[in-house]
Amino acid sequence: MRVGVIGTGIAGLTAAWLFQRAGAEVTVFEKQLRPGMDAHSIEFEIEGMAVRTDVPPRMFNDSLWPNLARLYREIGVQSESIEPSKSFARFDLSGSSTSIAESLLLRLGASYQLNLAPRLLLNASTRQILKDIKRMMAVAPVAILHPIRLTMGEYLRANDYSDSFIFQFLYPALSSTVCTCSYESLDDYPAEILLGAMLKLTGSEGLYRTRYGTQDVVRRLIARIDDVRLGTSISNLGQTRTEALVTTDACESFGFDHVIVATQANVARLLLEPSLVREAAMLGQFRYENVPVVVHTDQRLNLHRRQDWSHFNLISSADHRTAMCTIWMNRFCPDWQIKTPIFQTIMPIVRPLPDQVICAANLQRPVVDQQSIRGLELMDGLHSESDRRIWFCGSYASPGIPLLESGVVSSLKVAEKLGVGWPDKCGI
Ligand SMILES: Cc1cc2nc3c(=O)[nH]c(=O)nc-3n(C[C@H](O)[C@H](O)[C@H](O)COP(=O)(O)OP(=O)(O)OC[C@H]3O[C@@H](n4cnc5c(N)ncnc54)[C@H](O)[C@@H]3O)c2cc1C
Known part of the structure; x- marks a missing residue:
């Protein structure tokens, strides 16, 4: 099975990892030069020392993030409790x-x-x-x-x-x-x-953080994937009867048995060729808000x-x-x-005062309301079609607060539809 994954947030990385473990031929596309999950983290020097920090710093535990915690255990990510x-x-x-x-x-x-x-x-x-x-x-x-x-x-x-x-x-x-x-x-x-x-x-x-940061998570999830194309932005997504097709900004085209779109919903909508009307309507149900984050002193x-x-x-x-x-x-x-x-x-x-700013990032987060719940129902309908080749995942694509957990769950759901599950149960 040839699988294309667009986006390397937690959802795309999880999907790529699951399919690669199950023996699929996986190609990953990410528009940024670094994997998206870790794209905003920074390294800076202070008091003569180099320090690295995740932006944003993310937390989890086994209760609210059971699948993320399991994924981290499967790939050997160490965690530490944080004082809440x-x-x-x-x-x-x-x-x-x-x-x-x-x-x-x-x-x-x-x-x-x-x-x-x-x-x-x-x-x-x-x-x-x-x-x-x-x-x-x-x-x-x-x-x-x-x-x-x-x-x-x-x-x-x-x-x-x-x-x-x-x-x-x-x-x-x-x-x-x-x-x-x-x-x-x-x-x-x-x-x-x-x-x-x-x-x-x-x-x-209580709450936990990953001991060696997001960089370590990304490294472990991506390690065995042969074809990772960073700095490659997808501009078009379409399908024929036998393939799902992606086209990059540089006009390169690729055909896959299945494409997993793991970008934000509002971005995914812009990639669809005009015939994918129902997919566009579904993605249009999800709304985002800007979330500025500043690292400073x-x-x-x-x-x-x-x-x-x-x-x-x-x-x-x-x-x-x-x-x-x-x-x-x-x-x-x-x-x-x-x-x-x-x-x-x-x-x-x-x-913060400009001379005390170390870095600033403008992030986006989906919001959950009656409309987004309607969007999830529409997505369930699309994902139940027997001839489906284009799939959607991301933190917006699962019920609940859009956290890393929802990204993992949404990818697991898509993988299960294609006969792939956690490593002990998978195989395609
Ligand atoms: C301030 C803040 C704090 C948070 N804290 C926590 C926390 O403590 N715990 C927690 O669980 N969650 C937390 N979250 C939420 C969590 O970070 C997100 O839910 C999660 O990162 C979303 O992952 P994703 O895979 O759905 O999407 P994203 O990480 O947004 O990934 C989408 C990827 O698609 C790529 N892409 C977009 N367009 C294209 C294209 N055309 N071609 C190729 N690639 C493309 C993007 O570059 C990006 O890498 C926080 C969020 C914020 C904003």
């Missing part, structure tokens, strides 16, 4: 130019065990947030067993959750870390998806007092309509022997 403490604060530029993060609210450790300064317990809004956290954690297991079919916004309103809980705790955490999307998109998320994810994220298991994007810094610092805008997450990278990468605090801020509310 979070500080929540409000961003305030009005105080002084150096003190922008004020009103430290809560510091949470694993399993939402609270580590609160006694003075904070006197605060009525803090007490309300704690009450609502407990309430949500108590009802979440029931909501998942008996899906409530409400959006998150509807669910929160129907159950009278307090504004303090929503805008000082829940939305800052979901918007700037787990989902990386706007508050408006959080309102539209199916409630059971977010509640289920929160339970799996806050269990006793500007402490103004963190809490004012260093003793209040957690590993993840979630800072709401003054109007509580948006939030950023400043990750203290020295904690994320404990092997770094450097004193200068290095931060990675996701969706910064203000730009």
Whole structure:
């Protein structure tokens, strides 16, 4: 079987790995010069040392990412637990130019065990947030067993959750870390998806990172694939009765028995030849939001007092309509022997000072709503056709929050349709 894979994010790499293991002849195309999953990672020098960091830094555990964790075990990726403490604060530029993060609210450790300064317990809004956290954690297991079919916004309103809980705790955490999307998109998320994810994220298991970074994952997934064409952008995708055809920007054409399109949905749509109308309609159901990420040393994007810094610092805008997450990278990468605090801020509310920026990336993330769920139904229909040669996978292409897990699951699903599964079960 000749298989072409377009895109080398986690979805494309997983698909390529599965098919190569099953004996297929695999060709991989990636428009960037580096495999996409690791394309934004950087190496830089500080205090005379070379350090490398993934951009963005990604986390996982066995509960919310069971298939990713299995894949990592299969390919021998080592992982390390990370300390999941979070500080929540409000961003305030009005105080002084150096003190922008004020009103430290809560510091949470694993399993939402609270580590609160006694003075904070006197605060009525803090007490309300704690009450609502407990309430949500108590009802979440029931909501998942008996899906409530409400959006998150509807669910929160129907159950009278307090504004303090929503805008000082829940939305800052979901918007700037787990989902990386706007508050408006959080309102539209199916409630059971977010509640289920929160339970799996806050269990006793904790969170992990890959020990040697994304570079190591990519190297292991790609190692045995003979034909990897980096810097090769696909511009057209079509099919005949016997082949799926891809054409590169340089007008080179390739025919395959099957092509797996593992680009973002909005990009995949632009590649389709005009006759692929149903595929275009399906891909049009998925919406993306921009997610800026900056690696920097500007402490103004963190809490004012260093003793209040957690590993993840979630800072709401003054109007509580948006939030950023400043990750203290020295904690994320404990092997770094450097004193200068290095931060990675996701969706910064203000730009770090230019001379303190190490790198900046503009990423995109799919959002989940009723329309994207409709898109998944359409995709299931297309993928059930017996003569199908063009397949779609990616983090958007599986139910749930678009995480590395959904990328892996979407590729597994396509592979299974073609008779390929995990290595112990595969063979074509
Ligand atoms: C800030 C942030 C933090 C995140 N943190 C986490 C986390 O902690 N844990 C987690 O599980 N997930 C996390 N995610 C989500 C995760 O990174 C994504 O779900 C995942 O990387 C998406 O993988 P993918 O394979 O679907 O797509 P992508 O990684 O987008 O891959 C698509 C690939 O297709 C290539 N391509 C596009 N067009 C063409 C073309 N014409 N020809 C050839 N190649 C093409 C692209 O260059 C790219 O390499 C985070 C996301 C963001 C933005």
